Amino acid sequence: MKPEYMPLVREQFxxxxxxxxxxxxxxxxxxxxxxxxxxxxxxxxxxxxxxADWLRAEIIDLExxxxxxxxxxxxxxxxxxxxxxxxxxxxxx
Numbered sequence: 001m002k003p004e005y006m007p008l009v010r011e012q013f014x015x016x017x018x019x020x021x022x023x024x025x026x027x028x029x030x031x032x033x034x035x036x037x038x039x040x041x042x043x044x045x046x047x048x049x050x051x052a053d054w055l056r057a058e059i060i061d062l063e064x065x066x067x068x069x070x071x072x073x074x075x076x077x078x079x080x081x082x083x084x085x086x087x088x089x090x091x092x093x
Contacts, residue, residue: 007068017065020065024055024058027051027058028055037050
């Protein structure tokens with residue numbers, strides 16, 4: 001990940017995790033639908049990779065997002081900075 005894209009605040013950590021989950025879902029869905037050896041025909045031939053390789057790359061990205069999210073949660077907990085949306089909105093729950 002480029003340093004300028006490194007998450008710094010709560011919303012960015014959550015956003016990064018959610019985005020990477022979605023990319024794994026997309027790659028897994030295409031792989032299941034079209035096969036592990038299939039490639040996206042809309043990508044230029046010189047840039048194509050097999051669905052299995054695409055899925056593997058997205059899993060690596062998700063693992064990184066999970067590692068960063070764990071670090072964020074650990075540091076937020078240690079600092080007593082957990083956020084309670086229900087309390088902030090006045091809802092119970």
